[in-house]
Amino acid sequence: MRSLIDILSLSTDEIDELIAVAEDIIAHPEEYREKCRYKKLATLFFEPSTRTRLSFEAAMYELGGSVLGFSEANSSSAAKGESVADTARTVSCYADIIAMRHPKEGAPLVASMAASVPIINAGDGGHNHPTQTLTDLLTIKREKGRLNNLTVGFCGDLKFGRTVHSLIEALSRYTGIEFVLISPEELKLPSYLKKDLLDVKGIKYTETTDLEGVMPQLDILYMTRVQRERFFNEEDYLRLKDSYILTPEKLENAKEDLAILHPLPRVNEIHTSVDADPRACYFRQVLNGKFIRMALILKLLEVK
């Protein structure tokens, strides 16, 4: 029995295999409609995240399975003071697989140590969100046809943005990757990632505050939202939240085949007038999220 807590626990072969299964699901959805018949997914969301929860639920329904769970801690036994481990043990008796989101870092790991069914980390605070990373990788693969030899720009909150950290870690395992890190000074990528990962692996990266200046180099532009919930200080949040807003004008010098990604939800960092640009991939990315979660559920349930 295996869980997915951290994207780095998957080998690149396993990631490639998940992407291949997801692409097969996209090509032949009818072959997968009954794969999880009579199986149940529990979505235990101790903090609200409509997008991720619905993506997991849609994935399970499309595999012919069913879904139970809760969408906020107030409607769960956690409100009565039950531990994460006890919740995981209990729900293991009802469901075949669990997707868990929790505001505290490490909660899904605690659950996986106690549960008797696979646990999928659906986001633990600012820490890990492996299915978002898998979604991003599938999107890059589908948009560019490859996961190597790419110049990938990350823009916005690179300090607290967990999706950025995980995607950098995952892409670092592919060859020919170069990163362009675009952020205000206060929201730069943490130095441990630069020193312990990029420098150790000899991966090229540049840091800049100028989005338009680096735009022509990019194959991928990964935009992020400055998240209010990651700040202890409201003042800092208000000062930094509008640092970068992507508009059609800023894309004038971009490559024809640039792919613009965003983990969503966006606030105002991508102007809605960009949505009609064929290079805007973020809604296709949402759809890819459902397909990669279907592939992951199949893998963890060992359904052939």
Add this chain to the structure above:
Amino acid sequence: MHIDSIKNGVVIDHIKAGKSMEVYNYLELDKLDCTVAIIKNVSSKKMGRKDIIKIDSEMEVDLDVLGYIDPDITVNVIKNEILCEKKKLTLPSQIKDVVKCKNPRCITTTEQDLPHIFKLTDAETKTYRCIYCETKAK
């Protein structure tokens, strides 16, 4: 200054000068009923100055805790006033309930019964990280 030799017990030697109280606290030696001698700033050929702790009782010293504090510490087991074993320390691959995670967002802050476990992630820099949230041990 004269400190009696011990008959059956443990001598924790080669503690960095000034670190003996830290070792004393980590090993919870205050809970022992036997004689415990903390000797500070002893002259040492190898270290210049060092601290030594003598425990006048046979006890199992938590070598993982000591290895975490300083793997250069040595532990001598004394039986019938004779040195019968010299234990060398290594950096433990994991430590449990030795240090607490300081990250306010970590699950250990709300679930008090969880053990605080840190894993060695880089032996060269002696970096330990919380298994739950990956925050560095301090």
